[in-house]
Amino acid sequence: MTIVESLAQETPVGGPSLPQERRLVTAIPGPKSQELSARKAQAVSAGVGVTLPVYIVAAGGGVLVDVDGNSLIDLGSGIAVTGIGNSAPEVVAAVAAQLAQFTHTCFTVAPYDSYIAVAETLNRLTPGDHPKRSALFNSGAEAVENAVKIARHYTGKQAVVAFDHAYHGRTTLTMGLTAKNQPYKNGFGPFAAEIYRAPMSYPYRDGGLDGVAAATRAISQIEKQIGADNLAALIIEPIQGEGGFIVPAPGFLPTLVAWCRANGVVFIADEVQTGFARTGDMFASEHEGIVPDIMVMAKGIAGGLPLSAVTGRAEIMDAPQVGGIGGTYGGNPLACAAALATMESYEKDDLARRARDIGVIMTGRLNALRAVDKRVGDVRGRGAMIAIELVDPVTGDPDAALTGRIVSAAHAQGVILLTCGTYGNVIRFLPPLSIPDALLVEGLQVLASALAAA
Ligand SMILES: *Cc1c(COP(=O)(O)O)cnc(C)c1O
Helix, strand or coil, X not given: XXXXXXXXXXXXXXXXXXXXXXXXXXXXXXXXXXXXXXXXXXXXXXXXXXXXXXXEEEEECCEEEECCCCEEEEXXXXXXXXXXXXXXXXXXXXXXXHHHHCCCCCCCCCCCHHHHHHHHHHHHHCCCCCCEEEEEECCHHHHHHHHHHHHHHHHCCCEEEEECCCCCCCCHHHHHHCCCCCCCCCCXXXXXXXXXXXXXXXXXXXXXXXXXXXXXXXXXXXXXHCCHHHEEEEEECCCCCCCCCCCCCCCHHHHHHHHHHHCCCEEEEECCCCCCCCXXXXXXXXXXXXXXXXXXXXXXXXXXXXXXXXXXXXXXHCCCCCCCCCXXXXXXXXXXXXXXXXXXXXXXXXXXXXXXXXXXXXXXXXXXXXXXXXXXXXXXXXXXXXXXXXECCXXXXXXXXXXXXXXXXXXXXXXXXXXXCCCCCEEEECCCCCCCHHHHHHHHHHHHHHXXXX
């Protein structure tokens, strides 16, 4: 048996004890992954896309190991989910213990204490020391839907404002809130009523409009076109995710919060992507000291198990009638066990600090690239949520083709990179906070070579 065959036959256990190395033993994707891609095409809906068709058998620390025995550097965390790393030992232990006790009762039929403990932890960790309540769901989109339902019930109003470049999910209500047509909305209408869009603060592309001026522009449009009397909620990502890692100018978010408070509008922060230490604070809202009325969380909350949450002011969260909020699986006991272990690790191991250190490494290297290569138009983000925007160096126009070439080259070299952005010209870096420095640096070197060659 060749080394390649024996590597391919191993079925390694995941978690941080996996060798932390980039190791390519076949072309990417390898033959076994290609076989699985052929099966996928015959069995899975074509609408379910795949960024990099390598099929994973184990993951942990900063690597994903595929079915052909390749070990790839993970700079995506399954889209900001595995912040504490794949198969983190504390999560594995907590879920295994829960698995042996019971797997499901439905919290709204016969409840259990871990759901309450997750709610208590979220009420404590989220910004603001006012009384709070939480409710648990399965996905980010489901939590966003419920945040809007609760805000409407509390205010007795219907309209909702979302922003340019926003991403809030792919269900009917959240597709309406999401800005980008392709691929998220095209052909899937009609969309929900009473959703309005306001201009975002996008410092790289709005001529340096300061945060207060950008907020004033948005507020003026909202007042003219909707009116606060009709507006239940304003929803915004404190740093936009799929829209391009857009960090609004300082003052933008606090000005919007103050206007909402003065006008009886519920301010909803969608921290599904930014939450849980990712940006160097437990939540991105903390950076400018804003206190959202409702916060929506998911992705990083439970070490990879499906869980989402809505946490907000007690009087808002307690407004709906009994039975109005819930679902069969929301706050599943396995997901709650994982969330408790995950959130304990974020706090105990000060992973927000780790995110800031990762941010220093990433921004240092990416800004060095920008200094010598004008195709890197912008480096932005915070903590372990950093992106580069790629442009035509002469016109400044978005260069999605270049972006695609760089990402394909990095994939072929065993580095998992994700793109984003309304114009498809942003490469985003969301490494697990468990990635060793050396692997992170190696991943960025692969990116730099791919950029140079593209
Ligand atoms: C991913 C995401 C969602 C949707 O979450 P799902 O779990 O995919 O439904 C909503 N809002 C933001 C900001 C996200 O990044």
